[in-house]
Amino acid sequence: MAEVLDATTATTEPWADFRAALLDDGVLLATDVDGVYGRSSTYESVADAIDRLVLRVGADQDALSVRFPPVMPWSNFVKNGYLESFPDQMGSIHTFRGDERRHAELVHAAETGEDRAPLLESTDMVLCPAVCHPLYPTQSGTLPEGGRVVEVYGYCFRHEPSTDPFRMQAFRQHDYVYLGTPEGARAHRDRWIERGLEVLGGLGLTVESVVANDPFFGRPGRMLAANQRSEELKYEIVAPVFAEGRPTAISSSNCHLDHFSRPFGIDTADGAMAHTACFGFGVDRITLALLDHHGTDPEGWPADVRAVLWP
Amino acid sequence: MTVDETIRQVLADHGRLAVPVDSLSDDTDLFGAGMTSHASVNVMLALEDAFDFEFSEKMLKKSTFVSIAAIRSGVLELTGG
Numbered sequence: 309m310a311e312v313l314d315a316t317t318a319t320t321e322p323w324a325d326f327r328a329a330l331l332d333d334g335v336l337l338a339t340d341v342d343g344v345y346g347r348s349s350t351y352e353s354v355a356d357a358i359d360r361l362v363l364r365v366g367a368d369q370d371a372l373s374v375r376f377p378p379v380m381p382w383s384n385f386v387k388n389g390y391l392e393s394f395p396d397q398m399g400s401i402h403t404f405r406g407d408e409r410r411h412a413e414l415v416h417a418a419e420t421g422e423d424r425a426p427l428l429e430s431t432d433m434v435l436c437p438a439v440c441h442p443l444y445p446t447q448s449g450t451l452p453e454g455g456r457v458v459e460v461y462g463y464c465f466r467h468e469p470s471t472d473p474f475r476m477q478a479f480r481q482h483d484y485v486y487l488g489t490p491e492g493a494r495a496h497r498d499r500w501i502e503r504g505l506e507v508l509g510g511l512g513l514t515v516e517s518v519v520a521n522d523p524f525f526g527r528p529g530r531m532l533a534a535n536q537r538s539e540e541l542k543y544e545i546v547a548p549v550f551a552e553g554r555p556t557a558i559s560s561s562n563c564h565l566d567h568f569s570r571p572f573g574i575d576t577a578d579g580a581m582a583h584t585a586c587f588g589f590g591v592d593r594i595t596l597a598l599l600d601h602h603g604t605d606p607e608g609w610p611a612d613v614r615a616v617l618w619p
Numbered sequence: 620m621t622v623d624e625t626i627r628q629v630l631a632d633h634g635r636l637a638v639p640v641d642s643l644s645d646d647t648d649l650f651g652a653g654m655t656s657h658a659s660v661n662v663m664l665a666l667e668d669a670f671d672f673e674f675s676e677k678m679l680k681k682s683t684f685v686s687i688a689a690i691r692s693g694v695l696e697l698t699g700g
Contacts, residue, residue: 528660528664
């Protein structure tokens with residue numbers, strides 16, 4: 309009986325129809341791992357259009373533009389507090405440094421489905437968990453008068469396997485990061501929430517901003533999450549998805565206070581500890597929300613939405 | 620050690636305060652005195668070790684750890700003191 313119930317539950321997941329449409333229409337390509345997909349040219353044409361839209365919207369920011377690979381140093385990961393707060397989402401990178409005998413054991417372990425971990429060694433890298441994280445160590449020192457805005461785009465990884473297409477393990481963020489005074493950080497956050505609502509609403513999505521918290525680990529994490537919420541440090545822009553209209557975050561903003569500037573020694577022009585804030589467009593989440601809302605064929609989307617994406 | 624002495628020792632060891640613990644009054648805002656959110660988590664865990672209890676779910680918030688007086692009130696609630 310339990311198996312029958314499980315099977316019923318599995319087919320009624322709220323994302324079942326959307327996931328089936330994405331895979332059946334070849335918009336996303338499934339892999340052996342939940343939450344890791346190949347992207348079709350159809351999907352990428354939308355993601356690219358959002359990327360360019362984000363750049364047009366931020367053209368007035370006079371932002372420094374940087375790109376990092378999807379890996380970052382372990383030292384950075386520890387120093388910026390990610391290990392402390394989100395150990396369960398980590399993508400630690402390992403390699404093999406043994407001899408031929410150990411190699412044979414590794415191949416054997418793979419063939420028999422045994423755990424490979426005891427035969428591997430850690431490297432000095434992790435998969436990048438948030439696109440702005442590799443930025444902060446590069447900003448050590450004194451910021452110019454008025455602070456600095458940096459535009460960063462790239463892939464992130466968080467270990468959260470799920471069949472929900474919106475819960476990808478590898479996904480892209482396009483961020484505008486501010487480094488400067490506390491007042492400047494709040495103003496950046498407020499300005500970009502407003503812009504985000506306008507831009508995403510212009511794509512035919514029904515959006516609103518809500519106070520949110522990050523999924524901090526464990527019991528101590530519940531306290532960090534409560535603090536984050538009570539201080540309203542994180543906002544998400546959510547849009548309803550699936551038939552049930554589940555509110556789903558498609559962009560977010562975070563005021564980090566001095567969380568990143570303290571470990572990396574980032575100061576304002578007048579010598580005070582800098583504050584940082586970022587606004588991130590969830591490029592894959594926005595792409596998916598559009599595919600969910602307007603259908604899996606972008607050629608058939610409303611003309612006004614297409615005009616914004618492909619001017 | 621008395622409850623207050625233990626609380627002050629935990630704050631000295633884990634609070635990462637910008638001022639000496641001796642200079643704190645019962646009502647000094649600890650976050651105002653430099654304790655970060657992450658430091659308050661370490662204070663919470665150290666208090667649990669020191670008093671051998673667990674803070675309840677509803678106590679896992681900033682106001683429980685905002686001052687020595689607030690911490691003492693939480694500790695006494697859990698130890699039945």
